Amino acid sequence: MAELQITELVHLLRECAGEDENVALGNGDVLDVSFEDLGYDSLAILNTVGRIERDNGIRLPDTIVVDAQTPRMLLKQINERLGQVA
Amino acid sequence: MTMVTPPAAPPLAARGVAPVVTGLGVVAPNGLGVAEYWAATLAGRSGITRITRFDPSGYRVKVFGQVDIDPGTHLPSRLLPQTDLMTRLALIAADEALSDAAAEPRSMPYFAGGVVTAASGGGFDFGQRELEALWSKGSAFASAYQSFAWFYPVNTGQISIRHALHGPGAALVSEQAGGIDAVAKARRGIRGGAELMIGGGVDGSLCPWSLLCMTRSGRLSECPDPERAFRPYDVGASGAAFGEGGALLVMEHPDAVRRRGVTRTYGTVAGYGSTFDPRPGSGREPGLRRAIERALADAAVTAAEVDVVFADAAGLPELDRAEVDTLNQVFGPGGVPVTAPKSMTGRLLGGGASLDLATAFLALRHQIIPPTVHVDQPAYPDLDLVRDTPRRGDLAVALVVARGHGGFNSAMVLRAPADS
Numbered sequence: 056m057a058e059l060q061i062t063e064l065v066h067l068l069r070e071c072a073g074e075d076e077n078v079a080l081g082n083g084d085v086l087d088v089s090f091e092d093l094g095y096d097s098l099a100i101l102n103t104v105g106r107i108e109r110d111n112g113i114r115l116p117d118t119i120v121v122d123a124q125t126p127r128m129l130l131k132q133i134n135e136r137l138g139q140v141a
Numbered sequence: 142m143t144m145v146t147p148p149a150a151p152p153l154a155a156r157g158v159a160p161v162v163t164g165l166g167v168v169a170p171n172g173l174g175v176a177e178y179w180a181a182t183l184a185g186r187s188g189i190t191r192i193t194r195f196d197p198s199g200y201r202v203k204v205f206g207q208v209d210i211d212p213g214t215h216l217p218s219r220l221l222p223q224t225d226l227m228t229r230l231a232l233i234a235a236d237e238a239l240s241d242a243a244a245e246p247r248s249m250p251y252f253a254g255g256v257v258t259a260a261s262g263g264g265f266d267f268g269q270r271e272l273e274a275l276w277s278k279g280s281a282f283a284s285a286y287q288s289f290a291w292f293y294p295v296n297t298g299q300i301s302i303r304h305a306l307h308g309p310g311a312a313l314v315s316e317q318a319g320g321i322d323a324v325a326k327a328r329r330g331i332r333g334g335a336e337l338m339i340g341g342g343v344d345g346s347l348c349p350w351s352l353l354c355m356t357r358s359g360r361l362s363e364c365p366d367p368e369r370a371f372r373p374y375d376v377g378a379s380g381a382a383f384g385e386g387g388a389l390l391v392m393e394h395p396d397a398v399r400r401r402g403v404t405r406t407y408g409t410v411a412g413y414g415s416t417f418d419p420r421p422g423s424g425r426e427p428g429l430r431r432a433i434e435r436a437l438a439d440a441a442v443t444a445a446e447v448d449v450v451f452a453d454a455a456g457l458p459e460l461d462r463a464e465v466d467t468l469n470q471v472f473g474p475g476g477v478p479v480t481a482p483k484s485m486t487g488r489l490l491g492g493g494a495s496l497d498l499a500t501a502f503l504a505l506r507h508q509i510i511p512p513t514v515h516v517d518q519p520a521y522p523d524l525d526l527v528r529d530t531p532r533r534g535d536l537a538v539a540l541v542v543a544r545g546h547g548g549f550n551s552a553m554v555l556r557a558p559a560d561s
Contacts, residue, residue, distance in 0.1 A: 073219035094219060102222065102285035109281050 058134045061086055064126055071106050072099035086127040107133060113140055159409040160331040161398045164242025164391030165499045166234035168343060170206030170384045170486045174237055179503050182511045183531050187485040189367045189382045194347055202356050203365040205347055206384020206487030223286040225264025231296040231343035234389045242391040244337055247305045255308035255335050256300045257327040259319025259342030259491035263293035265351035300339060308335045316545030320494030321553045325413040327392055336397040341495030345385015355383050358546050368515055373454035373481050374461050376520045381456035387492015388499035407502040411556040412440025418548035430467045432550040440554035442538055444472050449510050451497040451541040454481035465521045474523040481513040494543035501539040505557040509533050
């Protein structure tokens with residue numbers, strides 16, 4: 056299965072949880088910015104992860120919401136799982 | 142996490158103080174925002190229409206007071222996936238009310254501001270969508286935001302978060318009386334030491350599920366004509382149209398108002414009374430009269446001093462009769478001008494009574510009573526109903542009454558600013 060890229064993740068975050076008006080989410084340099092600084096709380100991540108699970112037919116551990124504190128960490132866990140089911 | 146220390150200073154001197162209303166926020170079927178709503182209300186323009194949000198042809202009730210907005214133009218996108226329409230409307234009203242008051246809760250002590258809202262069923266439309274997803278596709282398809290977006294106190298929570306109102310917070314459910322009860326509870330917050338409280342209700346959330354729930358009350362008109370469905374105090378009264386929207390009031394402690402240097406206010410919340418009806422079939426008198434008398438006593442005004450009554454206007458003959466009888470007992474037959482601008486919006490559940498409060502404050506400010514519409518054949522010759530066109534008056538004291546299905550009665554006395 057193709058790996059999930061940051062641009063797709065940003066798109067999904069916007070769709071599932073909106074976008075903080077004080078954050079430049081689209082400039083691409085957000086990989087290592089914490090979700091908290093991006094204006095996303097755990098529920099926002101939970102809603103987005105739920106969508107990714109649905110779209111890809113995968114299950115991710117519930118702890119991902121607290122473990123993955125940046126987009127890079129979240130993408131790593133998602134792509135590892137996608138690699139396993141490929 | 143921000144570290145929070147409780148305020149060191151003693152609370153503002155408390156009991157008995159009449160909160161000053163410094164800001165209003167209105168979302169109504171006949172106008173978004175105070176200016177648009179007030180202009181429509183004076184002009185007698187109704188916002189009740191045939192339901193367009195879904196096809197009502199399979200439902201007994203066909204008309205409603207919808208509030209249709211493009212939410213993205215009013216609110217940040219971060220709030221959109223997590224809010225039902227009623228919460229979006231409440232946030233828009235809170236923004237307007239605070240901006241009208243030129244108040245900045247973030248610059249106040251941490252616990253100095255609070256919020257109390259009235260609710261009925263919560264975010265019905267959001268809830269219906271997510272329950273549909275749950276049942277038709279499975280739990281993975283339900284939004285995580287369902288956890289709170291359909292919850293009845295959600296408006297209090299979202300307003301509190303958005304405006305940093307960390308002080309007293311509550312949500313009240315007393316059907317159509319809730320909009321008054323929430324303002325009364327906010328008054329208690331001021332008396333308990335808060336500097337500023339937002340109080341009122343914004344409700345609605347029209348969807349097939351909510352329409353069925355409302356219809357079951359037996360209080361909605363099944364007349365499909367938007368001009369004829371809701372005719373309170375008319376010989377043809379056949380029930381009410383319902384609607385969505387409401388109003389929020391910014392209330393402040395008089396000391397806080399002086400300290401901020403605010404000179405133009407809407408007036409004060411002078412008195413409040415609430416009662417519960419006796420058990421159905423008991424033959425005892427309904428509680429509305431006692432609620433009104435308690436509110437007058439609390440405000441220390443006599444019936445003769447009341448210049449206008451904003452009525453409950455249930456739109457059902459037996460309930461209208463009971464209300465008119467009560468008003469006649471308190472004020473004498475035809476003893477006070479009575480109006481029901483809700484005939485232009487429909488009954489707004491948790492939001493209706495607070496919209497009446499906002500409308501009454503606007504009447505006091507502009508010294509004019511907005512009309513009741515759609516009444517062609519008045520059924521009560523002993524009721525001085527302000528119909529079709531506004532009536533100018535010398536208005537210092539207004540009474541707002543509301544009844545909630547299930548036995549709730551609430552009354553609130555409002556006083557114009559001393560200098561008006």
